[in-house]
Structure formats: structure tokens, C-alpha cells
Amino acid sequence: YQSFVFDYNLKEDDNKSFLNNDHNFDYSLGVKYNYTNGKLLTQAGVMYNTWNEKSFVGKANYNDEETNERWRKELEGYVRVGYDMGCITPYTEFTAEGELDRDANEQEYSWKLGVLKAWDKTRLNAGVRYTFNETEDNEEGVDYNGNGHNERVDLELAVDYLVNDNFSIGAYAEYYLGGDYEEEISRK
Secondary structure, eight states, rough: GGGGGGOOOBBBBBBBBBTTSSSOOEEEEEEEEEEEETTTTEEEEEEEEEEEEHHHHHHGGOTTTTTTOOOEEEEEEEEEEEEOOOOOOEEEEEEEEEEESSSEEEEEEEEEEEEEETTTEEEEEEEEEEEEEEEOOTTSSSSSSSSSSSEEEEEEEEEEEEEEEEEEEEEEEEEEEEEEOOOHHHOO
């Protein structure tokens, strides 16, 4: 999700941040369905996401002419299956995400193995996510890593506190473990 992106150590040669976090608005609309069969828990959902990519990277760093400076649009779907063991709930999740408004209509997929632990009003969610995609050539006509296939592995952690039945507050963190995505290679 673009809204999770903050101004971290990605710097340009002039030591200015590549990202423009003054106005990185994005919007999402989605639905999900939960189904329980004994201790087997399932959830399926779909979400529409849109954001103005130029506002995230700033006008100086924005050079995508394919969409005529329109907001990016993506559709995402996921399925989660877990088993309630009482003290913890291990689960797996498969996600597919695709662009809607670009010529390439690139798609990205991820698979996560995670565990959920609940204490009174606190929830801890931890897992490892493997993400992969197939890309077209970049602007210079050279694909990202020699074959157009990109992979990455991330450690994800989320903590939520249920203030009341209708409101919760939480924090989310993601740590890059490895892979060959172009943006990760360029940070080194």
C-alpha cells in the first residue's frame, strides 16, 4: 500500500529525498467476506486502490508519460485461511494485485505465512511474505534483473489495540529480507 510509505533512507545524489511525503494521498474501497467452519477460518476480499503517483515522488522525479499523469489505479484480491488453535491462529494468505490503467497491466502476487495472537484487547500479527511479479522493460529498454521476473521476501508485523467495539489503533512494520526488486537493488 502506498500510504505506508514514509520518507526513509532512499536519497538522490544531492541528498534530497526521492519521495515527496507532504501530500501522498491515496484512496481505497473494498469489501471482504468471512466464513467460519468450526475452527477453520476463511476470509476473501477485493479492494480498489488509487493514488497520484506524482504526489508521492514529486514533480522533479516523475517521468511516467504512459498514463498521461493520471492517478494510478489497481485492483487487489486476497484469500486467507487459518486454523484457530485457541492460543494462536496460524494462517496463510494469497494476494493478487493488478494495474488497471496502464498499457502493460502488470500484475503482482504474494503468499504469506503468518500467525495471529490475541490478548484481551491487543492483537499481534506476524508473518513472512513472498512477493513476485513479471515486468516489462524499463525506460532504457533493459529489464529489471535480466529476465523480467522479480522476487522479494519481507517480514511483516502489526499490533492493534481495540479501544472499543467500533474503533482500534495500530502500528504496522515491514522489514525487507531479500530479493531482486529494482527499488531494493538501487538502495544499496
